[in-house]
Amino acid sequence: xxxxxxxxxxxxxxxxxxxxxxxxxxxxxxxxxxxxxxxxxxxxxxxxxxxxxxxxxxxxxxxxxxxxxxxxxxxxxxxxxxxxxxxxxxxxxxxxxxxxxxxxxxxxxxxxxxxxxxxxxxxxxxxxxxxxxxxxxxxxxxxxxxxxxxxxxxxxxxxxxxxxxxxxxxxxxxxxxxxxxxxxxxxxxxxxxxxxxxxxxxxxxxxxxxxxxxxxxxxxxxxxxxxxxxxxxxxxxxxxx
Numbered sequence: 604x605x606x607x608x609x610x611x612x613x614x615x616x617x618x619x620x621x622x623x624x625x626x627x628x629x630x631x632x633x634x635x636x637x638x639x640x641x642x643x644x645x646x647x648x649x650x651x652x653x654x655x656x657x658x659x660x661x662x663x664x665x666x667x668x669x670x671x672x673x674x675x676x677x678x679x680x681x682x683x684x685x686x687x688x689x690x691x692x693x694x695x696x697x698x699x700x701x702x703x704x705x706x707x708x709x710x711x712x713x714x715x716x717x718x719x720x721x722x723x724x725x726x727x728x729x730x731x732x733x734x735x736x737x738x739x740x741x742x743x744x745x746x747x748x749x750x751x752x753x754x755x756x757x758x759x760x761x762x763x764x765x766x767x768x769x770x771x772x773x774x775x776x777x778x779x780x781x782x783x784x785x786x787x788x789x790x791x792x793x794x795x796x797x798x799x800x801x802x803x804x805x806x807x808x809x810x811x812x813x814x815x816x817x818x819x820x821x822x823x824x825x826x827x828x829x830x831x832x833x834x835x836x837x838x839x840x841x842x843x844x
Contacts, residue, residue: 607831611650611726613758614641615749618658620766620821621687627659629690637764638694640827641731645700649831650726652756653733654749655691657683663741677741681708684745688735689713701730707739707748719755726756746805754812761814762830763800764821770838771800771818788840800840815841 616637623630645651660683666676688704695702703725706714714735715721725732737748753761767777771793774782790810793800800806800818809816819826819837829836 605647605832607644607647607649608833609649609759609831611756611758612644612652612831613749613753613756613761614651614653614827615746615761615763616653616655616691616821617764617766618656618660618683618687620764621655621690622659623766629659629687633766634690634694636824637821638691638698638700640821640824641695642698642700643825643828644831645729645731647828647831648729650729651731652722652726652752652758653688653691653731654745654752655684655687655733655735656745657681657687659683660686674741677737677743678708681736681739684737685710685714685735688733692733695731701728702733703730704733704735707734707736722752723756744802744805746801747808750801750805750808750812750814753814754808758814761809761816762827763816763818764827765818766821768818769820769823769836771798771840773798785838786835788838790840790842793840800838809840810842813842815839 621629621634623633657680661679663677663680667673692702692704704714705717707717709716722732734752737745749761770784772782772784776782790806793806817830817837817839
C-alpha cells in the first residue's frame with residue numbers, strides 16, 4: 604500500500620486551470636482529468652479540501668480596471684468560483700467521489716454555508732470539500748482563502764496546482780530564458796523577491812501558521828498523487844529551508 608506523506612491537504616486550483624488550452628470557461632477534458640487525479644489521492648485515504656479560483660470566468664481586478672466598483676467586481680468573481688466549484692463537484696461525483704460544496708456567501712439552494720466544524724467532519728468521513736466564494740469578502744484573493752481555510756481546518760500542506768508552470772522561477776520563464784527554477788524557498792524569500800507565488804496576505808498567513816506550500820504543474824496527469832507520495836516535483840515553500 605502506497606503511503607502518502609500528508610493526511611489532510613488543501614488543493615488550490617486556479618480558474619485558468621479549469622479552462623485548459625481554451626483559456627476561458629470550463630474545459631470538460633481538463634476538469635475530468637483533475638477530478639480523476641483527486642480521486643487517486645482520495646483512494647489513498649488522504650483528506651482533500653479544494654479552493655478554486657474564478658479567473659476563467661471573471662477576474663475582480665480586471666473588472667475594477669474597467670470601471671466597475673472594486674467590491675462589486677470582487678463579488679462577481681466570488682460567484683464565478685461558485686460556478687467552478689459546482690462543475691468540479693459534478694465531475695467528482697460522476698466518478699464516485701462524495702463531495703460537498705461550502706460557500707462563504709449564503710446560497711442554500713446550491714451549496715452548504717461554510718461552517719468550519721462541519722467541513723472537518725466531512726473530511727473525516729472521506730468527502731472532498733470544495734470551498735467556494737472565496738472568504739466572502741472583497742479585496743481578498745482565493746490564494747488568501749486557501750491559506751485561511753488551511754489554517755482553520757489544520758491542513759498539513761497547501762498544494763498549488765498550476766497549468767502553465769511546474770514550479771516557482773526567478774522570473775517569468777516564458778519571457779526570460781535565463782529564469783531559474785527553485786527547488787525550495789522560504790516565505791520571506793518569496794515576499795522579499797516579489798516572486799508572485801501567492802499574494803502577500805496569503806504568504807504571510809502561511810508563514811505565520813507554519814503551513815508549507817508546494818507549487819507544481821497540474822497538466823501532467825498523476826502529479827497530485829506524486830506530490831503526496833513524496834516525489835520531489837515542483838517547488839516547496841516553507842517557513843525556513
